[in-house]
Amino acid sequence: MIIGVPKEVKVQEERVAVTPHGVREFVRHGHQVLVEQGAGVGSGFPDREYVAAGATIVPTAADVWAQAEMIMKVKEPIPAEYPYLRPGLVLFTYLHLAADEALTRTLLDRQVTAIAYETVQLADGSLPLLAPMSEVAGRLAVQVAAYYLMRPHGGRGVLLGGVAGVSAANVVILGGGIVGTNAAQMALGLGANVTLLDINVDRLRFLEQILHGRFHTLMSNQQHIADAVEQADVVISGVLIPGARAPRLVTREMVASMRRGSVIVDVSIDQGGSIETSRPTTHADPVYEEYGVVHYCVTNMPGSVPRTSTFALSNVTLSYGLKLADLGVVEAVRRDPALARGVNTYQGKVTHPSVASAFGLPYTPLETLLAPSPEQVSAS
Known part of the structure; x- marks a missing residue:
């Protein structure tokens, strides 16, 4: 061939x-x-x-x-x-x-015979060709968030891990899959307060066992998402339905409730995004503001x-x-x-x-x- x-x-x-x-x-x-x-x-x-x-x-x-x-x-x-x-x-x-x-x-x-990396799926439901890029994107999401939280880049001027006597940033992660798990590991490593939401209680139990420090889990529902987002300095979304459009989990009203200079990183933007105010961006022009909240929605994050x-x-x-x-x-x-x-x-x-x-x-x-x-x- x-x-x-x-x-x-x-x-x-x-x-x-x-x-x-x-x-x-x-x-x-x-x-x-x-x-x-x-x-x-x-x-x-x-x-x-x-x-x-x-x-x-x-x-x-x-x-x-x-x-x-x-x-x-x-x-x-x-x-x-x-x-x-x-x-x-x-x-x-x-x-x-x-x-x-x-x-x-x-x-x-x-x-055309079109074969998508992201829908090659093993019997256990895992996505072997999407997994490595999800790892990269999850880790990058925290680096990106820390960068745009800095005041010169439009953020609140918050250090992700805080310092002695000063609270760390609140990082909210939607989805406990590969993106969410890697994002949580990175954010915890930098000393942030991390709250992760997922609809699978078994997955939450597993993450509670392997992740430690300032880590909390919540069952994902509209009220829990709204409450967590309102208190967040950073929201990272990595939700995924294989092959389908990403579900819209964070409404415009939720975004409006966030503090000015907070940061959203919508990793699911390549599947349409899970935040109502998200729209695709590029590495050349990666961010924009809605309601004073910095949005990073680059559709090919690992390309950086x-x-x-x-x-x-x-x-x-x-x-x-x-x-x-x-x-x-x-x-x-x-x-x-x-x-x-x-x-x-x-x-x-x-x-x-x-x-x-x-x-x-x-x-x-x-x-x-x-x-x-x-x-x-x-x-x-």
Whole structure:
């Protein structure tokens, strides 16, 4: 198979989907890898390292997209890349389609086989290709919050951990998943008062056991959220419903109740955001104020630490990419139910129920579109 690795074009997105080590593995399996010139520079991988690993450096994105059978990216295609989409192309990347109707309809119209990292899901419900970026985003959220709490950056002028005789900041975290857990660890490490809310009492019990210090848990409901947000210096939201739009948990009225100079970091913004006043921002213009509250809503937070993020991402995506290349999409998803759950569009149909529900589109189970295997044919 010919695998294409284009340079990311989202604003200040410096990650790359495949490292030189990954290229070496694809080549060892007998595949050809096309890398757009300069694609890895932002993550610290010059073109010569890709060449040494066996890749072919291609001068333009158009050439990569036109020649590749499977495109591996980090972020979803933006409108400037839509013309590259074509029938039969396999696109393996983060997609977050439930928050992007235009891209969803384009993938359907162009009959692209779109496999989303964030909906590859194991039998236990875990999301192996989303987990590392959730770790990065959760940890970054606290660094970002501490920065914007400083008065020169629009904040209240509060030190996250306080000092002797002075109260630490109150950090409220929505969601006890990977984002929330990593955010809590970082905030506690800096000495903040941390309150974490989740709807799963078993998860709250677990976090109570492993996290210590100024740590408190609350069952997530509207009243508890409203009370916690009102007292917060920082609100970090990391709630997630796999493949679906993020639920709106913090209302405009709740935001208005916060103290001026408080900070909101909506990590779930790439799935539409869970705070009513949130809107997507970029690394070039990351914050804005509503009701005097600083909002940080960058949709690709891990892109600010591209070298760390690229290694963390490629550690988990490579094995799935090899499976797709070695077996082809049909056989790969037959053998791996987790990978099958990652297929969002196939042959012009929506094959993920949450994406279909988000836009009122028909949902077609993937298995009904796959040709029967030789074993199934002979058995019949």
